[in-house]
Amino acid sequence: MSAIAARPRLWPVRLRSTPTVAAIATVVLVGYLLVGLIGPLLIAYDPVATSVADRLLPIGAVRADGTVALLGTDGAGRDMLGQLVYGARTSIIIGISVVAACLVVGLAFGTLAGYLAGWTDVAISRLIDILMAFPGILLAIVIAGLLERSMLVVVLALSVAGWVGFARLARGLTLSLRERPWVDAARLIGVPTPVMIIRHIIPFVIGPVTALATTEFAGAVLSEAGLSFLGLGLPSATVSWGQVIANGKDYLDTAWWISALPGLALTGLVVSTGLLGDHLTQRLGTSR
Amino acid sequence: MNRSSNVTDPSSAVLDAEPAPLLRVEHLSIDLPGPAGQVRVVDDVSFTVAEGRTTGLIGESGSGKTMTATAIIGLLPAGAAVSGRMAWHGEDLVTMAEQDRRRLRGRGIAMIFQDPQAALDPTQTIGRQVGEILRRGGMPAKEVRRTVIDLLDRVGIPNPETRHAQYPHQYSGGLRQRAMVATALAGSPQLILADEPTTALDVTVQARILALLRRVRDEEGMAMLLVSHDLRVMAHVADEVVVMYAGRICEVGSGREVLNSPAHPYTRALVVSVPAVRSKTAIAEPLPGNPVSPAERPSGCPFHPRCAKAQDRCRSEVPQMRQVAAGRQVACHFPEEA
Amino acid sequence: MSLIEVRDLVVNFHTRWERRRGTKPNAVDGVSFTLRPDETLAIVGESGSGKTTVARCVVGLQARQKGAVLFDGAPVGPVAKRPPATRRAIQMVFQDPAASLNPRMTVRSIIAETWRTHPSAAPDGRSWDAAIHELLADVGLDADVATRRATALSGGQCQRVSIARALALRPRLLVCDEAVSALDVSVQSQILRLLTGLRAARGLAILFITHDLGVVRQIADRVAVMHQGRLVETATADDLFERPGHPYTRKLLDAALDLEGA
Amino acid sequence: MTRYALRTAATGVLIIFGAATLVFFIMRLAPGDQALVLLGPDATGAEVAAARTRLGLDQPLPVQYWHYLTQLATLDFGESYRFGQPAFELVLSRLPASVELTLVATVIAMSGVVLGALAGAHRGRWIDRGISGFALTLYSMPPFWIGIMLILVMALQLRLLPSAGTGTPAHIVLPALTLAAPFTALLTRITRSSVADTMAEPYVQRAYAKGLSTREVVTGHVVRNAATPVVTVGALHVSTLLGGAVIVESVFTWPGLGSLLVTAVANRDYSIVQAAVLLIAVIVVCCNVAADLIAARLDPRVRLGAGA
Amino acid sequence: STTTGGSSAGGDVPQELAVAVWTPIENLDPHGASSMDNGTQVAAKAIFSPLVRTVGEGKFEGVLAESWQPDEDATEWTFTLRNNVKFSDGTPVTSADVVASFNRLLELKGAMAANFTGHEAKASGTNTVVITAKGPDPALLGKLITFYVTPAAHQNDGWTKPIGSGPFVVERFTPGQSLVLAPNPGYWGGKPALNRLELRSIGEMAAKMTALKTGEVDMTWAVPDDQLPGLKGNPDLVVEKDSGSGVITMWMNSSRKGLKEAAVRRALWQAVDFPTIIKSLFPETGSVADSVVSPNVLGYAPQTPVRYDPVAAKKALDDAGWDYDQTIQAQFSQPQFQQFADAVASDLAKIGVKVEPTQKEAAVFLQDLLALKWDLNIQQLGTAGFDAATNLGRLYTCAAKRTGYCHPDLDDLLAQAGSTSDTAKRQDLYAKANKIIWDDAVGMYPMFVRNLYVRNKSVQGLAITPGLTPDFSTVRIGTGGS
Numbered sequence A: 001m002s003a004i005a006a007r008p009r010l011w012p013v014r015l016r017s018t019p020t021v022a023a024i025a026t027v028v029l030v031g032y033l034l035v036g037l038i039g040p041l042l043i044a045y046d047p048v049a050t051s052v053a054d055r056l057l058p059i060g061a062v063r064a065d066g067t068v069a070l071l072g073t074d075g076a077g078r079d080m081l082g083q084l085v086y087g088a089r090t091s092i093i094i095g096i097s098v099v100a101a102c103l104v105v106g107l108a109f110g111t112l113a114g115y116l117a118g119w120t121d122v123a124i125s126r127l128i129d130i131l132m133a134f135p136g137i138l139l140a141i142v143i144a145g146l147l148e149r150s151m152l153v154v155v156l157a158l159s160v161a162g163w164v165g166f167a168r169l170a171r172g173l174t175l176s177l178r179e180r181p182w183v184d185a186a187r188l189i190g191v192p193t194p195v196m197i198i199r200h201i202i203p204f205v206i207g208p209v210t211a212l213a214t215t216e217f218a219g220a221v222l223s224e225a226g227l228s229f230l231g232l233g234l235p236s237a238t239v240s241w242g243q244v245i246a247n248g249k250d251y252l253d254t255a256w257w258i259s260a261l262p263g264l265a266l267t268g269l270v271v272s273t274g275l276l277g278d279h280l281t282q283r284l285g286t287s288r
Numbered sequence B: 001m002n003r004s005s006n007v008t009d010p011s012s013a014v015l016d017a018e019p020a021p022l023l024r025v026e027h028l029s030i031d032l033p034g035p036a037g038q039v040r041v042v043d044d045v046s047f048t049v050a051e052g053r054t055t056g057l058i059g060e061s062g063s064g065k066t067m068t069a070t071a072i073i074g075l076l077p078a079g080a081a082v083s084g085r086m087a088w089h090g091e092d093l094v095t096m097a098e099q100d101r102r103r104l105r106g107r108g109i110a111m112i113f114q115d116p117q118a119a120l121d122p123t124q125t126i127g128r129q130v131g132e133i134l135r136r137g138g139m140p141a142k143e144v145r146r147t148v149i150d151l152l153d154r155v156g157i158p159n160p161e162t163r164h165a166q167y168p169h170q171y172s173g174g175l176r177q178r179a180m181v182a183t184a185l186a187g188s189p190q191l192i193l194a195d196e197p198t199t200a201l202d203v204t205v206q207a208r209i210l211a212l213l214r215r216v217r218d219e220e221g222m223a224m225l226l227v228s229h230d231l232r233v234m235a236h237v238a239d240e241v242v243v244m245y246a247g248r249i250c251e252v253g254s255g256r257e258v259l260n261s262p263a264h265p266y267t268r269a270l271v272v273s274v275p276a277v278r279s280k281t282a283i284a285e286p287l288p289g290n291p292v293s294p295a296e297r298p299s300g301c302p303f304h305p306r307c308a309k310a311q312d313r314c315r316s317e318v319p320q321m322r323q324v325a326a327g328r329q330v331a332c333h334f335p336e337e338a
Numbered sequence C: 001m002s003l004i005e006v007r008d009l010v011v012n013f014h015t016r017w018e019r020r021r022g023t024k025p026n027a028v029d030g031v032s033f034t035l036r037p038d039e040t041l042a043i044v045g046e047s048g049s050g051k052t053t054v055a056r057c058v059v060g061l062q063a064r065q066k067g068a069v070l071f072d073g074a075p076v077g078p079v080a081k082r083p084p085a086t087r088r089a090i091q092m093v094f095q096d097p098a099a100s101l102n103p104r105m106t107v108r109s110i111i112a113e114t115w116r117t118h119p120s121a122a123p124d125g126r127s128w129d130a131a132i133h134e135l136l137a138d139v140g141l142d143a144d145v146a147t148r149r150a151t152a153l154s155g156g157q158c159q160r161v162s163i164a165r166a167l168a169l170r171p172r173l174l175v176c177d178e179a180v181s182a183l184d185v186s187v188q189s190q191i192l193r194l195l196t197g198l199r200a201a202r203g204l205a206i207l208f209i210t211h212d213l214g215v216v217r218q219i220a221d222r223v224a225v226m227h228q229g230r231l232v233e234t235a236t237a238d239d240l241f242e243r244p245g246h247p248y249t250r251k252l253l254d255a256a257l258d259l260e261g262a
Numbered sequence D: 001m002t003r004y005a006l007r008t009a010a011t012g013v014l015i016i017f018g019a020a021t022l023v024f025f026i027m028r029l030a031p032g033d034q035a036l037v038l039l040g041p042d043a044t045g046a047e048v049a050a051a052r053t054r055l056g057l058d059q060p061l062p063v064q065y066w067h068y069l070t071q072l073a074t075l076d077f078g079e080s081y082r083f084g085q086p087a088f089e090l091v092l093s094r095l096p097a098s099v100e101l102t103l104v105a106t107v108i109a110m111s112g113v114v115l116g117a118l119a120g121a122h123r124g125r126w127i128d129r130g131i132s133g134f135a136l137t138l139y140s141m142p143p144f145w146i147g148i149m150l151i152l153v154m155a156l157q158l159r160l161l162p163s164a165g166t167g168t169p170a171h172i173v174l175p176a177l178t179l180a181a182p183f184t185a186l187l188t189r190i191t192r193s194s195v196a197d198t199m200a201e202p203y204v205q206r207a208y209a210k211g212l213s214t215r216e217v218v219t220g221h222v223v224r225n226a227a228t229p230v231v232t233v234g235a236l237h238v239s240t241l242l243g244g245a246v247i248v249e250s251v252f253t254w255p256g257l258g259s260l261l262v263t264a265v266a267n268r269d270y271s272i273v274q275a276a277v278l279l280i281a282v283i284v285v286c287c288n289v290a291a292d293l294i295a296a297r298l299d300p301r302v303r304l305g306a307g308a
Numbered sequence E: 001s002t003t004t005g006g007s008s009a010g011g012d013v014p015q016e017l018a019v020a021v022w023t024p025i026e027n028l029d030p031h032g033a034s035s036m037d038n039g040t041q042v043a044a045k046a047i048f049s050p051l052v053r054t055v056g057e058g059k060f061e062g063v064l065a066e067s068w069q070p071d072e073d074a075t076e077w078t079f080t081l082r083n084n085v086k087f088s089d090g091t092p093v094t095s096a097d098v099v100a101s102f103n104r105l106l107e108l109k110g111a112m113a114a115n116f117t118g119h120e121a122k123a124s125g126t127n128t129v130v131i132t133a134k135g136p137d138p139a140l141l142g143k144l145i146t147f148y149v150t151p152a153a154h155q156n157d158g159w160t161k162p163i164g165s166g167p168f169v170v171e172r173f174t175p176g177q178s179l180v181l182a183p184n185p186g187y188w189g190g191k192p193a194l195n196r197l198e199l200r201s202i203g204e205m206a207a208k209m210t211a212l213k214t215g216e217v218d219m220t221w222a223v224p225d226d227q228l229p230g231l232k233g234n235p236d237l238v239v240e241k242d243s244g245s246g247v248i249t250m251w252m253n254s255s256r257k258g259l260k261e262a263a264v265r266r267a268l269w270q271a272v273d274f275p276t277i278i279k280s281l282f283p284e285t286g287s288v289a290d291s292v293v294s295p296n297v298l299g300y301a302p303q304t305p306v307r308y309d310p311v312a313a314k315k316a317l318d319d320a321g322w323d324y325d326q327t328i329q330a331q332f333s334q335p336q337f338q339q340f341a342d343a344v345a346s347d348l349a350k351i352g353v354k355v356e357p358t359q360k361e362a363a364v365f366l367q368d369l370l371a372l373k374w375d376l377n378i379q380q381l382g383t384a385g386f387d388a389a390t391n392l393g394r395l396y397t398c399a400a401k402r403t404g405y406c407h408p409d410l411d412d413l414l415a416q417a418g419s420t421s422d423t424a425k426r427q428d429l430y431a432k433a434n435k436i437i438w439d440d441a442v443g444m445y446p447m448f449v450r451n452l453y454v455r456n457k458s459v460q461g462l463a464i465t466p467g468l469t470p471d472f473s474t475v476r477i478g479t480g481g482s
């Protein structure tokens, strides 16, 4: 078609964003962040320090030394509140590291593939296909199960497939961005490729990518919990909600709170991330 | 192209007399929610569409043409607030129940859209989409098929027997627009709203679609509200024209008169800007500044910042519509000689 | 000597599969023309006839299957492989005014980017800001536009900035692909005036692509008519409008509407 | 069509090959010696060496890799050292249970399509908010935790359903519900956004101009158009479903492929890991082909074999 | 599917038993790689017959073997087979079958094969088998109790429906899930009472317990202490204990800097309040140990208990110049040791000793164990055949390089004990060895482990033997009586 090409739709979709919900979600998220980052400074909790005399205390029970176990204790007499707080830290650190790693790698690969096209694109796209086809959590299970336990391994295991989402999104956006007239204009001038990508592509990819980052964060947190639940990945001295849930499995009959509480904490974190993510997606992103 | 006035045609007798207004729009205002609160995108607009005649809505981008047409068919975006009256056969469309309005759509008032690609469902055959309104009306399938093929034939789609089973992506732009016209005709409406029906098309195709619209109007006696920013299209098709600027009407009158001797400075500027093909014209003295959107409509006459003749009065006082000749109204404090 | 010579240009967008079957026609099929310095050549034709593709080949944004593009008599390839001086000399104004400016950059940085990439074109002895203001004034824009972004500009202003960006490199050829089509008529004549003014002042050659025959008649020295990837007729503007040679040209002229004589 | 078949076969082979290669190298890089696990702590160094020779672990990596590739091609992964049976047969024998579980879960998850369509058609209304909130919450709960909570409530407290094992139809309820939970949420979200996007498409908006009611517009124009992304995105997430099955199978001791794989990883039972990975990759590829075919049926613009 | 107790249905109770096994039965091959897995052993006990079986504390009775005779120095053992024992396919069990099975065991080099390095089996006549060891092997009988005889003619049958001479025959086997058995009518010991025996594997503990409570399964064993509260108060269930043969063994790597001295190792042992930990974590199954091997093992000798005394421990460490900055890496592989390991770590932390409990995947654990890449290794050690030879004699020699500990006197004692066939003398020698190990604190030996069996009260006639491999041949389903 010639003539007027970029006309708005007859009824431009007005996305009903819900700033209040998003604001609440943000507050909750910040709360988790504070708990995860500052909580450990306030609550002294040693994941290895057991107190076998105070095992399996219910919520609000009093310990042998007179202190109150606000959220009860687990099978080794460890404070549940402490585990939740330290678990929050683990989840947040892993979630952020995974997202950061995936974002950087995915953004770099995706924009390069989309911008350079040709063989670079073919190679990266096929790699993406392969990783997409194989269940990410399975890959993580295989990696985390085979390598030595450490936080780094977990981050690695979750990132191996995690960057693909970013790369796909970035590639797709870049493919359409590189057809934009302003990119053509810059090409005509002869702007070098790195400058081109940084100045003319990435600023427009970063919005949807940020929106995706929240989703991926939620996914990483859930996957980490899954790995820990299966007893893979994290060293036992690192508290993880998934691990606590797994530990509580054997006490479902007698001490349900061990499994229930970390699950609730986890759900709360992921829900608020999801709400914020939905909001960001509406504001910045593409719908898928 | 053969717009002969046939004296034996009874409708043209009516046409030459004072034609009965089919739709009378009075003081229509539309407010839309914008990022900074409600914006009055259409402000106090009044005009009529007469039976069997074509009224053209002219105006530059953002002047509120589409919103006006959309208000008539009743499909404004959510959150739109409409005030004023739209009299249709004695009933007010503004206050009419949604149920009744829906029944009116397609059958009483139909609409043709600018971008025929986007307006057709990509997963359904053209025939299905053209005949949808008939099918919903309870017509038997065989008859629907026959009527659809007949309709496609009438709008000039070759081989309608095979073409009706094809999908939109198998149609060219011009054919798609023809299919849109056929869809609008399917309900035998009394009024067709055509929003920029040829803007996306090549000149050669545009000429054919315009001819088609004229033929349809003449043959079926339908009234048409034609929305366009292309004055040349208007000059060829519209009986009456309404010129809009920033959500307000500048000038109303018969097409020939308005475009030949514009009374409003804005209309005049538009007319001189149009380059001619059949004779060499110099590039017109351009208007200063840019068209304003309704959101930033200036006080007084919305056109005053770009008007060479603007006075203090224009800056403060909104000019009301005033009659300058028979069937000719202008919203200007200092209209040109009509 | 001609500034630009296009020789027997062939472009297609076939996939390997389609190429092998060879049923799909080329998008541009054996187009040749020349453009002298100072001259304005308009290319007209219906949608999909290959106008844009030809323009993109000339500026080097589009790879070609066959043929050559000569600039100053020397063959030039894709834009990335052109010597900076050639790259500077050929600039383009795009159809969509807003989209041809990076919406995240200010007008100032958009123009500064051209100078940063081509230091030889940068103003010497003057501050860049002063030079930018001067340039903006040349295209009829206020100095305060420099600090704004494309999103805060109207269509006509965007198109002026696009032109300013092109002029910043002091090009010898300006390719305008439907540069006024998206604009309202009242703004269209502003831009046309600007272009004709610049052509006179700077001795620019202009390759002007449009489907609006009226505009062509107003500004073109010569006109090339494209139809289904081929150039069916090239003539001086007056000749073409008065004495169309090719049947397709005649058809095109017949279909064109005019305000008068409706 | 031939072209599509060729292309699909090529992509499929590539994906399978890639996934298998990835797993091969991860396994070889991993610490922990298969020969040692096989022989236990009392084996002598010579015995361990002999076992390594027998397992081919002493050969250079490229040779092992080549050997592995031939295994891949012939579907012969050797015997599982733990089960003493051909690994591929074993993996195949676990497949039906996994398929059964995933199918039932998928059927349950289809409710997400209905919910999502409802929400999408009433975007912004309370029903949308309710459904979206529900889907988000469901999506946010770790599946294994859902499983455990279901066991706690349904099996331990209410004694309604068995909590593990197979046999009666009742056995599949909890694992299928658990596995379905995130997928339901996912389908709800995909469908909602797809329907909402489609509702905003010009042709849907313009269908109203024909005088159709919302219901007629939805059934006549939205459903089919919205279905394509649901199918393709949904198929993309089949691998998520399979991944989820691994964890759910572990929670409920469901005798499927997933629980087999998890224990095989822990035991360094390479032949099973390799066979399972291959099988899963094949399943995923098949699902994607199915999705392609369905999408091509739904949307006449989609030409099989064109584009990526 | 099965009868459950509690009903007062008369004498005609279906003789069907469903059992939740402790670990999954993945493989029925009693000679292969997983031959020592508990699942395989449980199944093998039901399907095949061994030559001999233990009756505790170094005493054995014949199964396929009617009698046996070691030579002077216990190098050559002659077994006389019981007559008229038939495999379930009707063919008689001969010495050729025994030899073939033994050879297969050696050939497959599975986990059991290491017990028999240098051994050789020969038939002399249809009913006599001679097993010759490289050197004296007085503990041979103990090693043979997990050696099952399979027909020589069916050695490559895929092992999904193997033929044996045990009390049951395989009806259906789904690896890792369930094994359904039917009685062997021709069983030489008499046809078992059960008409159907299903050995089901239920991985999750909670699920296993639910199944018990709902009557889906009738019995299980190796139930952890923490599950008992949930089972208490269920009138249908009976909880019993075996005599156990496991000892929680926490070797301290003597080859590591800082752990070289016995005084240091003893001090560490002293610093952990094991009685309290055991009382809290293992109230039912644990008891404070007083020997390196458990009381029902030949070689058991009670030692002076190591008392919890953190003050003395700290002082001893100070005296030995303990480096409090160093971290002791405590490795284990089974998750059930997590809480235990953490508890140990927190007690040691109280005197300033840093311990990092590390759970490792089985494969990595094993590799690191053998490479001595650990400071503290937590394991539960059983004593195969209830003879210290398979424990002390195997693990504590300098040559074994298992613990980083090497003591010439101990080596001597173990060598002597390993080459004598005189039981009393061996007991004496192992007692001495026991003392050296205990006093030098090669490891901490905090706890004897017994195992809990939970059954529906309708399950009768189950003889609980040590070793976690129940014998179902004598079980019958009652009316819920006793």
Ligand SMILES: Nc1ncnc2c1ncn2[C@@H]1O[C@H](COP(=O)(O)OP(=O)(O)OP(=O)(O)O)[C@@H](O)[C@H]1O
Binding pocket: A010, A011, A012, B032, B033, B034, B041, B059, B060, B061, B062, B063, B064, B065, B066, B067, B068, B077, B229, B293, B294, B295
């Ligand atoms: N959905 C909407 N919500 C809010 N404002 C809108 C919406 N759609 C259009 N507008 C604004 O309403 C004004 C009038 O728009 P309208 O589409 O009627 O103009 P138009 O004359 O049809 O222009 P064009 O020639 O570009 O089609 C414009 O300023 C536009 O920005």
Ligand SMILES: Nc1ncnc2c1ncn2[C@@H]1O[C@H](COP(=O)(O)OP(=O)(O)OP(=O)(O)O)[C@@H](O)[C@H]1O
Binding pocket: A001, A002, A003, C013, C027, C028, C045, C046, C047, C048, C049, C050, C051, C052, C053, C054, C211
């Ligand atoms: N990137 C592309 N990929 C595939 N085909 C293309 C591409 N660009 C153009 N074409 C095809 O090449 C032909 C010529 O296109 P071109 O854009 O040059 O025409 P045009 O004359 O500029 O048309 P318009 O007036 O619509 O801008 C058309 O058939 C078009 O479909």
Ligand SMILES: [Mg+2]
Binding pocket: B065, B066, B067, B195
């Ligand atoms: Mg419009």
Ligand SMILES: [Mg+2]
Binding pocket: A002, C051, C052, C053
């Ligand atoms: Mg073009």
